Amino acid sequence: MNDMTPTREQRTAALEGMGCKRKRVEDIRFTQGKGNYVDDVKLPGMLHGDFVRSPHAHARVKAIKADEALKVPGVLAVITAETLKTVNLAWMPTLAGDVQMVLADGKVLFQNQEVAFVVATDRYAADDGINKVEVEYEPLPPLIDPFKAMDHNAPVLREDLADKTTGAHGPRKHHNHIFEWTVGDKDLTDAAFRKAEVTIKEMISYHRTHPSPLETCQCVCSFDKVKGELTIWGTFQAPHVIRTVVSLIAKLPEQKIHVIAPDIGGGFGNKVGAYPGYICAAVASIVTGKPVKWVEDRIENLTATSFARDYHMTTEVAATKEGKVTGLRVHVLADHGAFDACADPSKWPAGFFNIVTGSYDFPTAHLVVDGVYTNKAPGGVAYRCSFRVTEAAYCIERAMDILAQKLGMDPAELRLKNFIKPEQFPYHSALGWEYDSGDYHTAMRKMMETTDYAALRKEQASRRAAFKRGETREIMGLGVSFFTEIVGAGPSKNCDILGIAMFDSCEIRMHPTGAGIARMGTKSQGQGHETTWAQIIATEIGIPADNIQVEEGNTDTAPYGLGTYGSRSTPVAGAAIAMAARKIKAKAQMIAAYKLEVHEDDLEFDIDGFRVKGLPEKFMSMKDICWAAYNSVPPGMEPGLEAVSYYDPPNMTYPFGAYLCVMDIDVDTGVYKVRRFYALDDCGTRINPMIIEGQVHGGLTEAFAIAMGQEIRYDDTGNVVTGSFMDFFMPTAVETPHWETDFTVTPSPHHPIGAKGVGESPNVGGVPAFSNAVNDAFSFLGSTHIQMPHDFWRNWKAAKNLGAVA
Template sequence: MPTLAGDVQAVLADEKVHFQYQEVAAVIADNRYIAADALDLVEVEYEPLPVIVDPHRSMDADAPILREDVVKKDKVGQGPRKHANHIFTWAVGDKEGTDRALASADVVVKEDMLYPRVHPSPLETCGCVASFDKIKGNLTVYITSQAPHIVRTVVSILSGVPESKIRIISPDIGGGFGNKVGVYPSYVTAIVASIVLGRPIKWIEDRMEHLSTTAWARDYHMTGELAADKDGKIKALKVKVLADHGAFNSHAQPTKWPAGLFSVCTGSYQVPVAHVNVDGVYTNKAPGGVAYRCSFRVAEAVYLIERMMDILSQKLGIDKAEIRSRNFIQAEQFPYKTSLGWELDSGDYPTALKKVLDAVDYAGLRKEQAEKRAQGELMGIGLVTFTEIVGAEPSKACDVLGVGMFESAEIRVHPTGSVMARMGTISTGQAHETTYAQIIATELGLPSEEITIEEGDTDTAPYGLGTYGSRSTPVGGAATAVAARKVRAKAKKIAAHLLEVSEDDLDWEIDRFKVKGVPGQEKTMKEIAWAAYNNVPEGMEMGLEAVDYYDPPNFTYPYGVYLSVVDIDKFTGEVKVRRFYALDDCGTRINPMIIEGQIHGGLTEGFAVAMGQEMPFDEEGNLLGNTFMDYFIPSFVETPQWETDFTVTPSPHHPLGAKGVAESPHVGSIPCFTSAVVDAFAHLGVTHMDLPHTAQKVWKKIHELGLDKRD
């Protein structure tokens, strides 16, 4: 089957299995117990072949060829390829200028860092029920998908069934976090089985299958070089990345962006010149490379630049808050064009940083740390001042399979003033029903309890690209606001007609149009809704509804300042998070309770990645740990208490000024934890420690430094 990234992927392995747990056969049975019995009857003889587990070996001259099926292709999605196991090279920026700046700078810091392979692992695994009606030729698929409309398009292309005869229903789904964007082999198997058998076929993963075969994230092997003058002013940034994509190139990125939006890695800082080079390679591991609660490869980008800022701060002996301040893009410089081509929409970083440093008494913390260090104790302070890029968006920049990344909303106001609204996005727990209803209620002055929001059914919702990359508020929310304004514009014409005045004579107030200067002369939105179905101006069509396909002019750039304090037990290596203070600026805040909830959740997922999540493999490519016994999901007990704060710097191009928020806390907190853990050892010359910061790994560092000697 074709992948979203332009490669082909086996539905069931034919001749060659490319990774452990790859699907080789399917059993259809009346229930799960019979299916499990039947599975025992399937015998597969595997003949061992040489494997590549370490991506650094993928392009060796004597490396085994992993994909004979594409060996002659000069590109699999993006090209050209320079080795049979090479997928793409993607480079951006001014290479010569960057090299020149690096050669002439006062100081250059360089660090290799691995962002390990992690899995989004929503609590509900993937699954579907496919039901093909042989008589009508209709296919209905209930599926755990973050992008049901794209699934419909893919299924139509694969099956030859017209899109109009395919109905994809993504009902309430149990979390996604990027894992439920793609189309998996087992969905295809279930659909084919239903077409062949003419019966509904249900496929539900177990957790082991989920962790072993569905889309994981990261696996970026990064080298950063940051050049600066002696005062810490940045001169250049150079980044090289080796990306392990597994056995098939099936990462979920906008088509033209094989490394996603990674080039936003200049962060919140003025970086005069930069260059990024990313090579993607095949290995004998499950395919993936999705955005785990982040926009495409933005977690990796933010991690890189925030780590490099810390390392530069250590090299120059300039405090990490101070060095960030010296390099911030200033409020008056927005919109700011970065050296790698992005136009940051708005921000006020110095204000946000000052607010956080004051709130936690940064000077006091540093004093306490100095005292602790004198006593031989390990205390670390982490700081990040990150900028995200979200809302994968402008169709001129982004598409999936050629479909531009717009978003849609359709609003119908009924005669009695209640509203049915449908969107192309799909909530996986972000409370779209509340946020969208609130937008409509505010724009139209109709009560939110009479507004019904529906998503996820491709038969009824307008086409949309789905929910991931913090798209819902930046793009879907914008479509909702614009559609509501179209409704209001028509309502205004009806009001003018009813009141026998010109539109210019009307003022809008909360839920009604009023004639200027004539108290009592007014029509409420409910009255207008009724009139829309019986008394409209001549020449106007009846009804009160609007659709908007919103194609935004730019991405949005939410940002945050996070500060963490950790205490490390020098005999066990256990990292205790004493404090975590998160200030987010997501522009206009539509529903503060929902925003807070998203931040708590994102921080907790960031904590999971920073402190324990990884997918380790042995040298034969066996995944060492694919259940919750091994894969870290923090519980009530480990999870820190979160303190949240905010500033508000609206996006100038979003109809409501909103920027999106759910991903910032994940993206921002991970380097903040690393910053804190490394900071605990900074006085001993340690500049970087790779994720995750498990007690075992931290203890190894302590032991290596000889800090665990008992008197």
């Protein structure tokens, strides 16, 4: 060996594998405006479609007159439900087992519902045409308040279901009822409450909001009449699922459908489902024989494509006087809007809301979820969270604070007292989950030590005293949140979408020069998969990450996968990547053994190649093995070096974290200041710490927005009053607090690389931290629970109701 020989550290660093803060390779094009998004797709002769939308929340459609619109120069067609009926596409299935109108069929059920699709030679002509379509409506009484949905005299919303007493998830109790979902032991839980020394009960609402990605939903559909093939470029988080759905509902053979998800400008759950725009653009292309583009504007995105949350959770906790929890009872009223377009795995009408026992050792629990229809946009999707997990985390984290207040205990101490203990993992929860791993006490104590929680509580006590003496008009709140996520949907025993098990996949093909391409069934929308997926392969097979090209989103080339949402990419596809890489490595080992003339058992993997045990100078690099794979494989072995893996995870993964928010609120204006926000995340093995930090920053910013003002609000007649970024709170860098991040590492025992997923943790854990801070600030004035969102005027209203403002 001479001085030029790289050290082991240098060889490892050269790979830029797992644990490396590798810079995001996709940012080279994104930061230079060189990304290729759906709206960048421009095809010869391409037409543009746009929607006539309903101004009413609930109305009968008496007539649609298109004559004047068709006279507008450039307008070629006006598609209505009657047109779609000729191809049996007036309605489409939803992921939740419901059906949804593609275009208004007889009536409209929410404001901005799609009524007709105008196809024109350009975007301007399409909009001119929209303004000339005359729709005659007969307004019907709107149903906006979900608590009135099941009143005996509530208007009938879904006439198509009028005589159906059973839905996709069992019996329907009322004409506006969708499903009832029950989990847990009712008798045992009722008994726990009868025996309880202390109980709390609170209706905790998680208001309706929206994922609002930077890029709205859009597609270009191009039907080739000669080949009978349909190509769709679209903003899809799950392109393969879209291909299957299109095949099933349009009755086109699946091999004749090509779905391409190019660069995507954020999804956050908004781009999981199928929307009328996709169907109409496809039908318009089939009808006209030309490519048709549909691009939503911001108002359409906020008011018509899938919302999130709208869960109203009546929550009861039973406990001992010492603060040991003994039972949990939750009833959820779930407002799904006009159609149940919830993007959940098939058997889970309320997603994984049964994670609601959180991080605590509840001996028993009982959960009932009732889904109802209202005259609002359909949904709801998992907005940067696993299915309904942010609702569950908010529910239990608020409830624990309310219990602490009732017991006169510190909320952090109450949590420490009730945490599932490290030795209890794998832990079976009262509502049916098996938590894979966790060390909650360590994470919580690290948070408390790092932030000097005790000193903050002391400061709060003295500031409260000062407030009572009239020396300040500011109140201080500490928001503690300790969340457990459930991600990585999911094991085929639990999860499917439209009958397809929720595995994910990876195919790796190594080239002769030691480079390779890897394709997955997932689809990055900004998560940085091109960077992190290559890092997993780099560490697994010893080829530099820079030499691995990652490609996702083209259903013709990528192996079938269920897509990216619910923090499932790393737990599921990340595992498939490691497993595919291990297949490559196994074949590489055989080739190396042949070339080094030893038995393969005599070889050991050493960073970037195989070495003969005991003979360190006998080494063959992976780069050289790749070359050999194409010219001198052992007799009987097929040449080439590629592998594919479809990974069906044995369990979910359970990331967790401890967050603290320190907030000051001016009672005279309701204006708040987030003085400090500390977020400790445990996502198991960390693939790229820089990307994790970025994910946490993004998720916390969304959590901040949701808790502090972001909402989709309707007035009493069903008009959306927050339909643009003027009123829908989208914080800028100016409003966004500074984030402090931290971590512990508790690997998942069942995942090939121990990773758990992190993208959604900060949204799940962040919302309760902010809300608990506001509630904690006001608690000394006598309040137990103030509903979100906590925007300025509502904070002032709370202060006024509590007598703190004249």
